[in-house]
Amino acid sequence: MVKIMNLLPLIVVYPLIMAIIFNYIYKSKVIRILALLMALSLIILPFLGSYGTYFFGAHGMESGLISGIAYIFNPAKQIIIFTLMLIGSLVLITGIGEKRVNGLFVSLLLMGLASVSAVVLADDLFNIYVFYEIVAIVQTGLVIASGTEKAYKSAFRYMIMGNMAGSLLLLGIAFLLSATGTLNISDMHNYLANNPATPTIYGGLLMLIIGLCYGSGLPPFHTVKADIYARAKPFVASMLQTYSKAILVAIMLVILKLFGGLSYFNTAHGALIALSIFGMVFGVVMALLQSDYKKLLSYHAISQVGYVAAGLAIGTPLGIVAGIFHAINNFIYKSALFLGAHIVSQKKSSNLAKLGGLLPIMPTVAFMILCAKLAISGVPPFNGFQSKLLLAEAAMNVNMPELAIIMILVSVGTFVSMMKAFYLIFLKPCSEEQIKEYKTTKVSKYSIFSLAVLTILCILLGIYPDIVINQITPYANEIGRIWTL
Amino acid sequence: MEYDKFQKQMEKEKHGDGISVGAGLTGELTLYSFLVMSVLLLSRVFSDILFAVIGISIIGIAISFMPMLFKFNRENSNHINMQLFWVSVFVGILSVVIYFAK
Numbered sequence: 001m002v003k004i005m006n007l008l009p010l011i012v013v014y015p016l017i018m019a020i021i022f023n024y025i026y027k028s029k030v031i032r033i034l035a036l037l038m039a040l041s042l043i044i045l046p047f048l049g050s051y052g053t054y055f056f057g058a059h060g061m062e063s064g065l066i067s068g069i070a071y072i073f074n075p076a077k078q079i080i081i082f083t084l085m086l087i088g089s090l091v092l093i094t095g096i097g098e099k100r101v102n103g104l105f106v107s108l109l110l111m112g113l114a115s116v117s118a119v120v121l122a123d124d125l126f127n128i129y130v131f132y133e134i135v136a137i138v139q140t141g142l143v144i145a146s147g148t149e150k151a152y153k154s155a156f157r158y159m160i161m162g163n164m165a166g167s168l169l170l171l172g173i174a175f176l177l178s179a180t181g182t183l184n185i186s187d188m189h190n191y192l193a194n195n196p197a198t199p200t201i202y203g204g205l206l207m208l209i210i211g212l213c214y215g216s217g218l219p220p221f222h223t224v225k226a227d228i229y230a231r232a233k234p235f236v237a238s239m240l241q242t243y244s245k246a247i248l249v250a251i252m253l254v255i256l257k258l259f260g261g262l263s264y265f266n267t268a269h270g271a272l273i274a275l276s277i278f279g280m281v282f283g284v285v286m287a288l289l290q291s292d293y294k295k296l297l298s299y300h301a302i303s304q305v306g307y308v309a310a311g312l313a314i315g316t317p318l319g320i321v322a323g324i325f326h327a328i329n330n331f332i333y334k335s336a337l338f339l340g341a342h343i344v345s346q347k348k349s350s351n352l353a354k355l356g357g358l359l360p361i362m363p364t365v366a367f368m369i370l371c372a373k374l375a376i377s378g379v380p381p382f383n384g385f386q387s388k389l390l391l392a393e394a395a396m397n398v399n400m401p402e403l404a405i406i407m408i409l410v411s412v413g414t415f416v417s418m419m420k421a422f423y424l425i426f427l428k429p430c431s432e433e434q435i436k437e438y439k440t441t442k443v444s445k446y447s448i449f450s451l452a453v454l455t456i457l458c459i460l461l462g463i464y465p466d467i468v469i470n471q472i473t474p475y476a477n478e479i480g481r482i483w484t485l
Numbered sequence: 486m487e488y489d490k491f492q493k494q495m496e497k498e499k500h501g502d503g504i505s506v507g508a509g510l511t512g513e514l515t516l517y518s519f520l521v522m523s524v525l526l527l528s529r530v531f532s533d534i535l536f537a538v539i540g541i542s543i544i545g546i547a548i549s550f551m552p553m554l555f556k557f558n559r560e561n562s563n564h565i566n567m568q569l570f571w572v573s574v575f576v577g578i579l580s581v582v583i584y585f586a587k
Contacts (some may be wrong), residue, residue: 013537156564206584209544209579220571220576221572224563227563271579285516288511288515289509289554291505403526409522413512417508
């Protein structure tokens, strides 16, 4: 009988090796061709692995405990990684259209994709920590690559905060290791479920939550995260925000898997819901005050992180389905919005006061951006509506109508700021000279192609949400716990 | 909170046009509604009359301090000192909440 080889590690190993190779390529013509091939191959990766647990070095179980590093792969993780790779491919394709495309940019992007995939797949806390740190470095590198002084300052601030949060996360993992004697998440959960809590375990939980907040951009790290999104090039920001949301989903699921159902987790559970509400509200209120389009979108990225965190923090099977589904939708429409911002800033600027009258110049792009704006606002028939409806339903099911009302209020705020931006960019009357200037500036076709793909996905998942929901539900049932207030 | 005063303040912050003032007002109302909903939720979670009374007082104080938006904006600045201050506050509160479970 022929045994089919499990190629699961390729999801991480292939982009990592290619990242090293791209780092040494300088000729832009070669980079463009290789980046295009890379973009196509990335989408295939999530379909190479087999479902189940993969043990590195074939260690497997020893004395009832998992030895070595293990990856867990299931349909929910497959769809998260597929969406991640798809966004990565589209950002690579957009990057090909840039004048100064270089190997370092492609290298950083691939390293980020590999690391985030590893964080999603790993069933080992230390492995998660290592790749979590690589993602932070990649995000800093991608911001610095935009080459402005403000970007350098922003990246430096992000690294300072990262030093603190990363150190605390590592300390938390060390606490949990000392308390349980293992780094494997499944084994650690078994230990925690059968032994009384100690102050070391409380400390570990606290520091995991701090690491989660930094990695995802939840308060109190929302300003520093929004700043790096705003200072990076908009199409790069679409990748940065995708990394952050995937990290949020992965670490939140780790926390739920480790502590879900334990009596002492109740207060931390409340704290996670509170943090998600802060994220939603702080993000949207700050977005409503912005006059720069990139900053406006950056704060909305924070607000949407709050939604995803709220669904996952509720912790019921429906909440987890809604949280993961909203994260996937968010990857798509938020990336579309950032790509739209990239096209708009290519035309003139990202300062809303300097824009206006773009609708007759690029009606198709305006339509696609409008679709993404309606999707993020939760308007049917777009994907954002489906996941926001599920989130509100999950909040109502645990008898928290206040949470559902806050979600709806934040959606109203999102709609107002999105329509404000749409008016100021596309509908506001502008001078003849400005229209002439618009006509002389060309927009990359690669960006428009990527935006079109994402817009189609926004509509497709809005009409057929079950394509994703059916994949997530079994995993959510496994981790989620039913409770009510 | 008077609309004219709010608009003047928005003009000072370089957001004086009609659509931006409208967006600012939406932000102000979102902040206030968030406060009301949070107090409602917390009162229900802790089922304590004293807590509810304190919550209502906070809502009353918040009304007298409106608009809160500009103060909120200052607190959310990108200055590293401000960020470190709020990180310390959040970490402190989180520690208390998590260890409270003991």
